[in-house]
Amino acid sequence: MNPKRERIIPHKRGLLPLSTSSSTSTSSSSLTRSKVHKAINPSAVPAIIQLQKPVFSSLNATIEKEEEHKQENKRKRYATTLEDNNENTNKVIRIEFDSSQAPQPFLEPELAQRIIEARRKKRIEEESEKEDVNKDATADLNTEREVRRRAAQRDYGRLRSSLRLRKYHYRSIPQDTQMAPQKRKAPNGAEVSSARRNNVSQPNGQRQNNDINAPHPGAQQAENFGIVLREFYPPEMSNARCEAYNNGTLERPVDTLNRAYAETDPIRKEIKPRNAVVHWFKGDLRLNDNRALKMASELAAKNEIPLVCMYIMSPQDLTAHCSSPARVDFTLRNLRVLQRELGTLDIPLYIETQERRRNIPERIGELCEQWGASHLFANIEYEVDELRREAKLVRLLADKGIAFETAHDSCVVTPGALQSQQGKQYAVYSPWYRAWMGYLHQHGDHNLRVLEPPGKNHESARSHFGDLFDSQIPGASENRRLSDEEKQRFEKMYPEGEQEARKRLDEFITTRVKEYSKKRSMVDGQYTAILSPYLASGVLSARTAVSKAKDANGGYLDGKNASLASWISEVAWRDFYKHVLVHWPFICMNKCFKPEFTNVTWEYDTDLFTRWTEGQTGYPIVDAAMRQLRHDAWLHNRNRMIVSSFLSKDLMIDWRRGERYFMETLIDGDFASNHGGWGFGSSTGVDPQPYFRIFNPLLQSEKFDPNGDFIRKWVPELSDIKDSKAIHDPYGRGAGAIAQKAGYPRPIVEHAASRVRALKRYKEGIARDKP
Ligand SMILES: Cc1cc2nc3c(=O)[nH]c(=O)nc-3n(C[C@H](O)[C@H](O)[C@H](O)COP(=O)(O)OP(=O)(O)OC[C@H]3O[C@@H](n4cnc5c(N)ncnc54)[C@H](O)[C@@H]3O)c2cc1C
Structure with missing residues (x-):
């Protein structure tokens, strides 16, 4: 056994007054902790503890001192004060615990003081906030x-x-009554709407x-x-x-997180490692090249304390974020692999289900306290809910004397790092991509450095955290459950685990990539990497993907091999959309990047929407794609563009419903990329195709599935149509009888007429907010 490690296990270095033997208990870690709590619980023993430097020297002495203050404690039962005893050169700190509260973890005196001060400040802030009516004016619309x-x-x-x-x-x-504009008679007798009277616009009337x-x-x-x-x-x-x-005027969530860090910085800096370091897995289900995990592992190793990993599943979160059953299943399968692989390193992966997502921060705090953890690490997720949750957690944990540290990991270049010459965030891909490339030329050593997996825990971690090693992977919640047949299908199509992801990456980069630059838009074969499920769940890091492609390209990110360079530029789109999300967070709140497009008059026809989801629109390429989406939980990028354009422009249906449907169906559902793609398809987003450029589904079909092989595969009603022209438009090109006999529907809208309608609606919509 490592003698140094022995020294730093708290109860063995005299921090905690307990003698435990690693061999005596089946779950000694939790037992240890609960005994410790009992031993220090002020309701069980002292209400006042004299702490001296070196701090936790002897509990007996503490108990004696406590007796002296027993009477005083009764009077101040609910007080939490901290006094310096100047008579003592060792700076005696007296902490009075509220014996009705949960026991406090042992803290360094200075840290304890800081925490108490921070709490006092927070209380004052909260009080003043209550009185600040202006604050109310900028608060989110979150109270009834x-x-x-x-x-x-x-x-x-x-x-x-x-x-x-x-x-x-x-x-x-x-x-029918909501927000109907009020009418009045104009002098000439014509009806004038109140909205026009007030010179305000009227989206959707x-x-x-x-x-x-x-x-x-x-x-x-x-x-x-x-x-x-x-x-x-x-x-x-x-x-x-x-x-x-x-x-x-309103703070971006990323700034809320940054502010939480700035304001807790003095406290977090002082926090010294205690019993364990924790890594919280979220959308980073891998051991290799994982920044926060690496940081956690290094801190644990440096201080010779165990690394504990955890994953919190929240069914409410899955519903709120529209996670698809395929994605949830993929996550659970990857957790199983992760748990197994961590086990070989004597690192436990504790998994817990928290029904209510609001409870997650509190629960994490409890777990960290229970494990005696001083530091929690996680990679940043850039969606609004997550950034706000993390900001809350930073403060909550700092309050408990636990440092919550996060890492920018999911993008190759950190959001916010790229700005135009005017100091603005880019909203167009091409200049952004040039800046991205330039940044990597300068900072590639850091940003493309692929990190090693975490080191092994000391084997004593098994005895200290024994029960955590037995943590069970939960099943999917009922509304996210796959049928057995679907489960088997997805397991076969998208095997779980980092090894599989790396195998796919290697195979693609060394062989299949060759045709990428020429054929990546073709939907009649498999010319792309199909790595998105692995990147979206963090089973593979974008850094590793780009770095390997760069190596394969002789060290070049751009130029040289056109296919590799083109593939790198596609992976960059993923970064781009995350950068956009961070800077324009309202896109994560059901708004368009260009909010004026919310004023377009959309259709809300559930029947048409269902025809689209079921692949019954009468447009073969659209139907083939939508059927593949249901079957494979994945879709080629070109097909995603075609169907998103069709929903928003041909059917004029509010594209945000399609965005949600994608998230609920895709195995690679990723908010930023999905929103970005829908913004492109519906011409409402960042760097979209202009609204007046409307995809013609027939031309798209002929161009990207020239022989109709893709259509025949997914629309079996049309498989008897051998003619490569007729397959794209059976009713318009002489194959209507076959289609009709097979029960294939006629087109539900006429493209030319829909196009005219779309142009008119877009034009009117974006003009509405203009003075
Ligand atoms: C309407 C619409 C919705 C989309 N929704 C998602 C989504 O939820 N999740 C998702 O990962 N991608 C989404 N995309 C982007 C893209 O379609 C997929 O990333 C791509 O099809 C994945 O296949 P692949 O791994 O074979 O891609 P490859 O061509 O091999 O590219 C490699 C990787 O680069 C990234 N990438 C490639 N193209 C894009 C792109 N246009 N935007 C962002 N990243 C890209 C992906 O991570 C992809 O895995 C969407 C695109 C559109 C038009």
């Missing part, structure tokens, strides 16, 4: 009271008295509002059509609120 108050002002107020307001007032507004706390006029429709999940989120925000994020 706020929503109702706002409703009482403006248009909704008129309806309010006649409606029974329940949980949220919007729910109660009948669709509704009134636009410049109040950042008012919902968007189309909020009710977005809710009714399943775009905004009101169970978890406030109503769709106004466009003015998006602008408030852009102009800095």
Whole structure:
């Protein structure tokens, strides 16, 4: 046994007054911890503990001192104070514990003082916040009271008295009456809408509002059509609120996290390693090239304490984030591999299900305390919920004397690192890509450095954290469960594990990549890497992917081999969309990158939407793609573009419903890439194709599936059509009889007419907010 390691196990270096033998208990870690708690629980023993430097020298002495203060403790039962005893050169610190509270972990006195001061400051801040009415004005629309108050002002107020307001007032507004513009007679007798009178726009016939706390006029429709999940989120925000994020009136979530770090920095810096270091796995299900895991592992090794890993599954989170059953299954399968591989390093992977996502930060705090962990590490996820949760966790843990450190890991270049010459975030891919490339030329040594997996724990970790090694992988929640047949299918198509990801990457880069630059858009064969499930779940890092491609390209990121360079530039799109998400966080709140596009008048026809999801539109290429999506939980990029354009422009259906459907179906669902792709397809996003460039599904079909092989594979009703022209448009090109006999539908819309409608609606929509 490593003698040094022996020394730093807290109870063995005299920090904790307990004698435990690693061989005496089946789950000595939890037992140790619970005994420790009992031993230091002020309700069980001392209410006042004299701590001296070196701090936790002897419990007996502490108990004696405690007796002296017993009476005083009774009086101040609920107080938590800290006093310096200046008479003592060793700076005696007296901490009075609130004996009704959970036991406090042992802390260095200075740290304890800082924590107490931070708590006091926080209390003062909270008090002043309550009184700060202005704060209310910028708060998120997340309280019922706020929503109702706002409703009482403006248009909704008129309806309010006649409606029974329940949980949220919007729910109660009948669709036909909601936000209908008020009419009055113009002098010439013509009807004039109140909106025009007030010189405000009317998206979907509704009134636009410049109040950042008012919902968007189309909020009710977005809710009714399943775009905004009101169970978890406030109503769709106004466009003015998006602008408030852009102009800095509202804080971006990434800045909220940064502020949490800045404000807790003095506390976190002081935190010394204790019993364990924890790594929290989220969307980084791998051991290799994992920055936060590496940091955790190094800190644990340096201090010769165990590394503990955990994963928290929240069914509520999965629902709120529309995670697909295929993606959940893939996650669970990868966790199994991860747990096995960590086990070989004597590192436990503790897995827990937390039904309510709100409870996650508190629960993590409890677990860290239970394990005596001083440091928690995780990689940053850039979605809004996650950034805000992490900001909360940084403070909550700092308050407990635990440092929560995060790493930028999922992008090759960290979001925020690239700015235009004017100091702005890029919103167009090409200049961004040049900057990305330039950055990597300068910082490649760091940004493309592939990290080693974590080192092995000392074997004593098994006795200290024995029960954690037995942690069970949960099953998928009922609404995310696959059938047995689907499970087997996906297991075969997307085997789990890092090894599989690396095998695919190597195979692609060494052989299949050759045709990539020429054929990557063709849908009639497999010309792309199909690595997106692995990248999206973090089973493979983008850094590793780019770094290996660069090596294969003789050290070049661009140029030389056109296919490898082109593939690297595709992986860069993934970075690009994450950068966009961080800078324009409202896209994660059901808004378009260009909010004015929310003013376009969309259709909300559930029947048409279902025809699209089921691949029954009468457009063979669209139907083939949508059927493949259901079957494979994956789709070629070109097909994603075709079907997203078809939904938003040919059917004129609010594209955000399609965005959600993709997330609920794809195995590689990734918010930033999915939103970015939908923004492109619907021309509402960053760097989109202009709205007036509308994909013609027939031309796309002929170009990217010239012989119709892809269509025949996925639309068996058309497999008897041998003609390579007719297959793309059976009813228009003489194969209608075959199609009809096989029950294949006629086109549900006429493309030429739809195109005209789309052009008109887009033009009107984006003009609405203009003065
Ligand atoms: C409407 C729409 C929705 C999309 N939704 C997602 C999604 O939820 N998750 C997702 O990972 N990708 C999404 N994409 C991007 C792209 O379609 C997939 O990444 C790609 O099809 C994955 O296949 P591959 O691994 O064989 O790609 P390859 O061509 O081999 O590319 C390698 C990797 O580069 C990245 N990549 C390639 N193209 C893009 C792109 N246009 N945008 C972002 N990253 C890219 C992916 O991580 C991909 O795995 C979407 C695109 C559109 C148009």
